[in-house]
Amino acid sequence: MVRQSRVAEGEPSDEGLLAGMAVGEQSAAVIFTRRYQRRIFGLAYSMTGDAGVAEDVAQEAMIRVWRHAPVFDPRRGSVASWVLTITRNLTIDALRLRRAVPTDPDDFAASVMRSNEHNPEDSVHRGDVRQTVRTALEVLSDEQRRAVVLAAVYGRTALEISEAEGIPLGTAKTRIRTALIRLRAAVEHAEGANGE
Secondary structure: OOOOOOOOOOOOOOOHHHHHHHHHHHHHHHHHHHHHHEEEHHHHHHHHOOOHHHHHHHHHHHHHHHHHHHHHHHHOHHOOOHHHHHHHHHHHHEEEEOOOOOOOHHHHHHHHHOOOOOOOOHHHOOOOOHHHHHHHHOOHHHHHHHHHHHHEEEEEEEEHHHHHHHHHHHHHHHHHHHHHHHHHHHHHHHHHHOOO
């Protein structure tokens, strides 16, 4: 079950705002946009790493929410899950258009391990660590890899991941925890093998 967005006392609910948007109430759209703009942009930015693309995605997401507000069905999930799923799908589409070549795990590992130091010994060590991280990430399922990268690299909470992925909070926590356990075991195994 996905938790509803926190709404201050006296403010309209997300569902109420969508109902207002469905009949063209400008004030409902303004309140809704203020409530969701940071989350939408944050999700798009965390997935793309590009503020310009994230702004475009966020704008398109809000337009889609406005257009589809009349058909929102609360029985299928929360407003937050619905909005973030729209954003996630638009971001994936934007990434597909932008990237002809998928990101190589080496590139990901290299970006994680960047350093300002220029010591050749450090460079060799970073190469070893990069390979260890790459190997460790390969043992994870796609869902676990995505969850742990969002949590560890982009600093997303389990709640944010559950909403972005459209999964229950418990499932997000389990994916992160299982991924971290499997990563730790893979890294310890690699370090043990290198030490022998």
